[in-house]
Amino acid sequence: MNDKLWDNVDHYLESSLLPPDEVLGEASRASTEAGLPAIAVSPLQGELLHILVRLMGAKRVLEVGTLGGYSAICMARALPPGGSLVTLEVDARHAAVARANLERAGLAGVVDVRVGPALESLPRVAEEFGEGSFDLSFIDADKTNNPAYFAWALRLTRAGGAIVVDNVVRDGMVADDDSADASVLGVRRLMEAMGGEPGVRSTAIQTVGVKGYDGFAIALVGAGPAPR
Ligand code: SAH
Ligand code: DHB
Ligand code: MG
Numbered sequence: 001m002n003d004k005l006w007d008n009v010d011h012y013l014e015s016s017l018l019p020p021d022e023v024l025g026e027a028s029r030a031s032t033e034a035g036l037p038a039i040a041v042s043p044l045q046g047e048l049l050h051i052l053v054r055l056m057g058a059k060r061v062l063e064v065g066t067l068g069g070y071s072a073i074c075m076a077r078a079l080p081p082g083g084s085l086v087t088l089e090v091d092a093r094h095a096a097v098a099r100a101n102l103e104r105a106g107l108a109g110v111v112d113v114r115v116g117p118a119l120e121s122l123p124r125v126a127e128e129f130g131e132g133s134f135d136l137s138f139i140d141a142d143k144t145n146n147p148a149y150f151a152w153a154l155r156l157t158r159a160g161g162a163i164v165v166d167n168v169v170r171d172g173m174v175a176d177d178d179s180a181d182a183s184v185l186g187v188r189r190l191m192e193a194m195g196g197e198p199g200v201r202s203t204a205i206q207t208v209g210v211k212g213y214d215g216f217a218i219a220l221v222g223a224g225p226a227p228r
Helices: 003-017 021-035 043-056 070-076 093-103 120-131 143-156 184-198
Strands: 061-064 084-089 111-113 134-139 157-168 203-211 211-220
Touching: 003 043, 003 184, 003 203, 003 211, 021 070, 021 093, 043 134, 043 157, 043 203, 061 070, 061 111, 061 120, 061 143, 070 084, 070 093, 070 111, 084 120, 093 111, 093 184, 093 211, 111 120, 120 143, 134 143, 143 157, 143 184, 184 203
Parallel strands: 061 084, 061 134, 084 111, 134 157
Antiparallel strands: 157 211, 203 211
16 A cells, blocks of 8 residues: 555655664574564664663563564663663574574663463463562463463562553454454454453554554553543
8 A cells, every 4th residue: 555655655754754773783694594474663662662661661572573683672772771672483493593683782681582382381380470560561372372471460560560462453354243263353353352441541553654554452550440
């Protein structure tokens, strides 16, 4: 549709706002060379995650869906000394690329990459860290499990913390009530869960850019009954 214009504007904004970033550039190149899909957050989206971590003063971040570690680098670099990020990845090859990228970024000691299906890792993370022990959770893995990831994130994120979910619009398919697509259904069930969860305020924002037409959702945890 307008993707060429969206790309141009994203490149314009990126060149205007973001300083050249050797570490992220190298992480991108290494991910492409290793054959990983080009589905990491964009540089501008990565900067939004970075700013969010800083705004919140987050010390502990949980990520579901590591890929090559691009978004993990963006967020981990925003952590204060002693901060940490746990990121869950099912694909051992992706995790290996991520670990190498994190090592080059000087973040190997800050980011803990755990390999396995996230639904198997999350109970262990809960046991190890305890409920409410993360300031921010970023959900960006398989979309079919979004409702389950959100339920875990609700348990693991502290009151006053936030849950961000990527890819909630998918070319507008999210609004198709007749969709039989498993990913779309995963996002629609996530929207139901977010909208129906007492004590959580949620919103979702449509986006265009180098990643096409998509969007992200954000929930503020423990916000009390939302006076809508
Ligand atoms: N957050 C990354 C992009 C993640 S892409 C970034 O912006 O840089 C989605 C990732 O989720 C892929 O690497 C995929 O292998 C992983 N994934 C898919 N299903 C998963 C599952 N069940 N458990 C954990 N990770 C999963
Ligand atoms: C896909 C996954 C993502 O997390 C994303 O940001 C874009 C695309 C995908 O699986 O197609
Ligand atoms: Mg994504």
